Amino acid sequence: MGNIQILLRQHVGAPCAPIVKAGDEVKKGTLIATPTGLGANIFSSVYGVVEEVKEDRIIIKPDAEQKDEFVPIEEGSKLDMVKAAGVVGMGGAGFPTGVKLGTDLDGGYILINAAECEPGLKHNIMQIENECDKVIRGVKYCMEISNAAKAIFAIKKKNENAVKTLKEALKDEAAISIHLLPDIYPMGEERAVVRETLGIELEPTQLPAAAKSIVINVETLARVAEAIDERKPSFSKNLTVIGKIKGGNKPHVFMDVPVGTSVGDLIEMAGGLDGEPGEIVMGGPFTGKATTLDAPITKTTGGIIPTIEFPDLHGATMGVLVCACGGDETRMRDIATKMNSKVVSVARCKQAAEMKSGALKCERPGNCPGQVKNSMQFKKDKCEYIIIGNCSDCSNTVMGSAPKMGLKVFHQTDHIMRTIGHPLYRYLRVSKKVDQDI
Ligand code: SF4
Numbered sequence: 001m002g003n004i005q006i007l008l009r010q011h012v013g014a015p016c017a018p019i020v021k022a023g024d025e026v027k028k029g030t031l032i033a034t035p036t037g038l039g040a041n042i043f044s045s046v047y048g049v050v051e052e053v054k055e056d057r058i059i060i061k062p063d064a065e066q067k068d069e070f071v072p073i074e075e076g077s078k079l080d081m082v083k084a085a086g087v088v089g090m091g092g093a094g095f096p097t098g099v100k101l102g103t104d105l106d107g108g109y110i111l112i113n114a115a116e117c118e119p120g121l122k123h124n125i126m127q128i129e130n131e132c133d134k135v136i137r138g139v140k141y142c143m144e145i146s147n148a149a150k151a152i153f154a155i156k157k158k159n160e161n162a163v164k165t166l167k168e169a170l171k172d173e174a175a176i177s178i179h180l181l182p183d184i185y186p187m188g189e190e191r192a193v194v195r196e197t198l199g200i201e202l203e204p205t206q207l208p209a210a211a212k213s214i215v216i217n218v219e220t221l222a223r224v225a226e227a228i229d230e231r232k233p234s235f236s237k238n239l240t241v242i243g244k245i246k247g248g249n250k251p252h253v254f255m256d257v258p259v260g261t262s263v264g265d266l267i268e269m270a271g272g273l274d275g276e277p278g279e280i281v282m283g284g285p286f287t288g289k290a291t292t293l294d295a296p297i298t299k300t301t302g303g304i305i306p307t308i309e310f311p312d313l314h315g316a317t318m319g320v321l322v323c324a325c326g327g328d329e330t331r332m333r334d335i336a337t338k339m340n341s342k343v344v345s346v347a348r349c350k351q352a353a354e355m356k357s358g359a360l361k362c363e364r365p366g367n368c369p370g371q372v373k374n375s376m377q378f379k380k381d382k383c384e385y386i387i388i389g390n391c392s393d394c395s396n397t398v399m400g401s402a403p404k405m406g407l408k409v410f411h412q413t414d415h416i417m418r419t420i421g422h423p424l425y426r427y428l429r430v431s432k433k434v435d436q437d438i
Helices: 078-084 123-130 132-146 160-169 190-198 218-230 263-270 329-338 372-380 392-401 414-420
Strands: 004-007 031-034 048-053 057-062 108-114 148-156 176-181 213-217 236-241 252-258 280-282 289-291 303-306 316-322 341-348 352-354 360-362 385-388 408-411
Touching: 078 132, 078 218, 108 123, 108 132, 108 190, 108 218, 123 132, 123 160, 123 218, 123 236, 123 252, 132 148, 132 160, 132 213, 132 218, 148 160, 148 190, 160 176, 176 190, 190 213, 213 218, 236 263, 252 263, 263 280, 263 303, 289 329, 303 414, 316 329, 316 372, 329 341, 329 385, 341 372, 372 392, 385 392, 392 408, 408 414
Parallel strands: 108 148, 108 213, 148 176, 236 303, 316 341, 316 385, 385 408
Antiparallel strands: 004 057, 048 057, 236 252, 280 289, 280 303, 352 360
């Protein structure tokens, strides 16, 4: 294992402030950085010695021998223990869970985001299959803390084994039910989960609390249970490594990887790179970004995906269509550049509303508002190709107009989908009307 690099910002909010210095000995679970505002405690994930404290990270040289034991958090109220353990939304959002659970739902809902919507990622579904009891304990704790009367698992129908496991585990749990989702993107966006499970459409500026609900990811629930039952600080992460890996493109799921482990170490654990990758993506195909072998994983890293090479478009003109639930404009331009094309036009799905923070949020995730106008803009701007980051429904709509105008279409996930052997996002293959309560 190489050095562990623990970033001081692993959550929504301000970076944490380090409370250790070079030369300090640390254990698994030693508190090494604390919030300076909205944030969550950060712990050492290994036994070792602090080598360096930088502006944005703490570098730890791990001991050769690593024990399983960890420094436990103090006992307290359930909410205080979740806060003390530094649990954040591990589906990628990174919002401090202790703050989220501080909402009084007054008999409302805990909505379990088990959509695992990013194609290729498998660790959430595997956790349901293998550690269902722990996840359900986490659900019950969250219900108790936030005064929720009911909980609903939102899970894609295609995950038959996990659904079967859940049904069996929940057969005597009258307050916890399952809602089956169709296999389209995005189903894991918070407001999509609220809409699918409760039938309530929230505005982009509204939080699930407006529907008397809290949306919480599967792994986050397991970390809540660990904090309360085992007094365990949050210093490890479950994730999926998939892609251009020696031995094939099947997913490698790793549970409880020390936060701060490098991307390169994880790829080696999965079998090593199978030749030069086009890029290495950290996160999922839609929302991930290009990374490097020495980058560290954080509490929110879900996937590591080395990809096949990009096609060479020899300087062709490119239009970029940005979706709120896919890559941002910077990411889309990055891909266009890697394809050796020249961006001459940028458009945005009209449902991608810009928030005060500058981030985009979809007004109705996954329900296309029509894309013909954008295709016409690209045609007018003399694009030969377009690259789109759209949801399943909108990709389908783009395909209804752009090719007829002579525009050749790429989806931002194409190189990843080809790498992992997943159908490309073009024509919608799955009915949007699959969802049902069971
Ligand atoms: S409707 Fe538009 S902004 Fe919303 S998810 Fe689909 S492409 Fe993205």
